[in-house]
Amino acid sequence: MRVLIFLMFIWSASALAEETFYLELAANGVMQSVADDDFTLASTELRAGYYIVDMIAIEAFAGVGVLEDSVGDANQSMPSLYGINTRFESPSRDGTKAFIVLGYSSTDLELSRKSSGQVLAEDTFDGFSYGIGLEEALSKTNPIYLNLRWQRHYSAGDITIDSLGVALRYAF
Amino acid sequence: MRSSALFCFRSIKLLIGLVLILVMSACRNEDGEQAFVDAVEIINLGVQSIAIQVDGQGTILEAGTESSLSAFATLEDSSLLDVTNRVSWSSSDSSIVTVKGSGQLSAGTNSGSAVIAANWGDLSASQSISVSTASLISLSYSSFTSSSSQCVPDRQLMVDGVYADRTSNVTELASWASSNSSVATVSSSGILATLDDGASTITASYGGQSVNGTITVAADISNLALSSTPAANFSLDTSATRSFSASVNELGIVRDVTDIASYESSDANVLTFSNNVASAGSQTGTSDVTVRCGDLATTPITVTVTVPATADDLEIRYNNTDTSPAGPFEVRDSPIQLSAILVFSDGSTLDVTDDADLDWSVNSTVSGTGATVDNGNSKGEVVFNAVGRTRIGIVFDSDDYPYFEDTIDVLVE
Numbered sequence: 001m002r003v004l005i006f007l008m009f010i011w012s013a014s015a016l017a018e019e020t021f022y023l024e025l026a027a028n029g030v031m032q033s034v035a036d037d038d039f040t041l042a043s044t045e046l047r048a049g050y051y052i053v054d055m056i057a058i059e060a061f062a063g064v065g066v067l068e069d070s071v072g073d074a075n076q077s078m079p080s081l082y083g084i085n086t087r088f089e090s091p092s093r094d095g096t097k098a099f100i101v102l103g104y105s106s107t108d109l110e111l112s113r114k115s116s117g118q119v120l121a122e123d124t125f126d127g128f129s130y131g132i133g134l135e136e137a138l139s140k141t142n143p144i145y146l147n148l149r150w151q152r153h154y155s156a157g158d159i160t161i162d163s164l165g166v167a168l169r170y171a172f
Numbered sequence: 173m174r175s176s177a178l179f180c181f182r183s184i185k186l187l188i189g190l191v192l193i194l195v196m197s198a199c200r201n202e203d204g205e206q207a208f209v210d211a212v213e214i215i216n217l218g219v220q221s222i223a224i225q226v227d228g229q230g231t232i233l234e235a236g237t238e239s240s241l242s243a244f245a246t247l248e249d250s251s252l253l254d255v256t257n258r259v260s261w262s263s264s265d266s267s268i269v270t271v272k273g274s275g276q277l278s279a280g281t282n283s284g285s286a287v288i289a290a291n292w293g294d295l296s297a298s299q300s301i302s303v304s305t306a307s308l309i310s311l312s313y314s315s316f317t318s319s320s321s322q323c324v325p326d327r328q329l330m331v332d333g334v335y336a337d338r339t340s341n342v343t344e345l346a347s348w349a350s351s352n353s354s355v356a357t358v359s360s361s362g363i364l365a366t367l368d369d370g371a372s373t374i375t376a377s378y379g380g381q382s383v384n385g386t387i388t389v390a391a392d393i394s395n396l397a398l399s400s401t402p403a404a405n406f407s408l409d410t411s412a413t414r415s416f417s418a419s420v421n422e423l424g425i426v427r428d429v430t431d432i433a434s435y436e437s438s439d440a441n442v443l444t445f446s447n448n449v450a451s452a453g454s455q456t457g458t459s460d461v462t463v464r465c466g467d468l469a470t471t472p473i474t475v476t477v478t479v480p481a482t483a484d485d486l487e488i489r490y491n492n493t494d495t496s497p498a499g500p501f502e503v504r505d506s507p508i509q510l511s512a513i514l515v516f517s518d519g520s521t522l523d524v525t526d527d528a529d530l531d532w533s534v535n536s537t538v539s540g541t542g543a544t545v546d547n548g549n550s551k552g553e554v555v556f557n558a559v560g561r562t563r564i565g566i567v568f569d570s571d572d573y574p575y576f577e578d579t580i581d582v583l584v585e
Contacts, residue, residue: 035209037216074215111211120211120294123204157205 020171022049026149028063028165030078032109035158039076042067043163055089059101075114081107081153081163083129095137105129105153107161125154125161135169143171210258210293218248222255224290224299229340233269233279234333234379235305237345241275243290243297259290269301279303306337308379314341316374316385320356320366322466323398323420325427329362331376331383346378355389397421398429398468405473408443409480410452417448418463418470433465442477452477481518486568486576489513500581506556510545510580512566514573525552529570535563535579543582556584 024047032039044066049059065078085103106126112119131151138144147167154161213219223246228239241261245253261271265286270278277288285302315330333342348358352372357365364374366389373386400418408414418433419426430448437443443450443459450461456479460472489511490501512530514522524530532547543562546553554564561583568576 034212037212071212072216074212109208111208113215118294120214121204121207123201123207125201125204127200156200157202158209159205 022171024167026167028163039069145169259292311383346376400463481516485515500583510552535565
């Protein structure tokens with residue numbers, strides 16, 4: 001399935017546009033709810049993107065959890081997070097633009113007892129993801145940007161995984 | 173023109189790709205979701221272990237019949253929690269016996285054994301269940317009461333099947349009948365309800381066998397006694413309520429009949445009942461309460477409904493003497509401890525000196541260099557710096573009482 005999705009992206013982007021690549025380094029708060037318990041973790045994430053047409057880019061991202069969270073004796077951690085997005089941007093106005101992302105996310109979660117470290121559940125939650133963001137150009141001469149992004153990575157049944165973070169972006 | 177067409181072609185491909193991605197990636201990990209929900213629930217509840225309880229026929233089932241299992245979790249405080257519907261059930265040999273999500277067992281037609289497992293998160297329990305094709309010889313009651321009253325809660329009758337190789341509980345398999353449904357009824361699961369005085373024959377039938385028992389419902393049975401709580405006279409504030417409970421002692425077995433008893437007040441203007449909960453009526457006074465169940469009744473107790481005392485005043489006191497309104501209050505030692513006393517309408521008092529809702533302060537220094545008053549760890553302690561006259565004030569702002577404030581002038585000579 002994931003290979004097929006990747007191939008579709010390649011196919012979609014086969015007619016290359018003359019646009020730029022970019023890299024982003026993000027720091028995120030990751031909000032996860034499991035049934036009635038809410039966990040707030042932190043992750044760092046690297047994104048690499050490519051503009052296939054003006055204001056539309058595809059990007060791949062991968063991240064790792066850097067902070068775990070506990071509710072009572074339940075300890076939640078996020079070993080990894082990765083996926084691909086299509087990013088749709090608004091025209092830039094005074095160096096600021098809004099964007100939305102639509103894509104696919106895969107998140108590894110691990111739930112353990114805080115007291116003993118015993119792992120009770122670990123699994124991967126993947127599926128359609130979406131998000132919104134705002135981006136500000138930090139320099140008029142260098143292609144450096146700062147953006148704020150909220151993204152929903154998974155929401156089904158009693159599990160919801162959201163992230164909210166800031167990212168430093170360099171285009172080249 | 174050609175460039176524009178190429179752009180459109182690219183865009184269409186892109187959109188198609190996006191749509192396919194969205195559709196194909198919208199998969200859901202329901203097993204994973206349940207595993208995390210179970211794990212959180214196990215941790216939050218403090219579950220230590222789970223165990224299987226054998227219900228119905230026991231561990232040996234008659235071929236082609238049904239029975240049931242329950243699962244219980246042992247919590248940190250050693251209490252038990254029914255988790256029958258939370259665990260996942262499985263059978264090691266579904267040709268012998270199958271199990272559903274609610275723990276319901278279905279025996280196959282062949283004899284043999286299978287292990288039934290209950291799994292919840294990382295916890296599991298198992299129970300061996302056998303299926304027998306031995307023939308049923310007779311039925312017998314294992315739980316039956318021949319005499320009863322209208323004042324008894326519904327009770328479970330139980331019947332055993334005597335087989336060639338064992339004796340098993342077949343209560344859930346049997347069909348039940350009452351010969352006089354105006355006196356007693358019996359449900360399809362063997363639950364007996366007594367309705368009126370008289371006699372009825374209760375019959376359980378299964379597998380071509382049957383067993384009878386006659387129950388007599390009598391108006392006055394000497395071995396039944398009704399008691400209620402509270403059992404003694406008491407007073408009730410107009411704003412308060414009081415719950416009654418009732419039980420019958422039947423041959424040494426105490427049964428709770430709170431829900432089927434009736435509660436009567438002799439004066440509904442003073443005391444009223446909503447089910448078993450008494451509350452004050454529109455008037456103060458006394459009312460006699462009688463608890464009835466069937467033909468049984470308790471000795472009446474008297475309930476006195478009164479208006480609760482109200483807080484009328486707040487006083488600053490020194491050595492339990494009211495220091496106001498005469499003033500100034502003369503002292504010669506330092507420090508001194510003042511008290512704040514709430515005075516109620518019935519003359520009772522309550523010391524609120526250290527109450528978190530009470531603030532002590534120096535209102536003003538009338539003359540001299542004044543004094544300080546502690547509003548922290550030693551509330552009400554006054555330290556004098558020099559001779560003079562100081563006005564000490566208190567403010568009491570509590571959700572439980574009216575707002576009060578008071579002052580006193582302290583004179584040091």
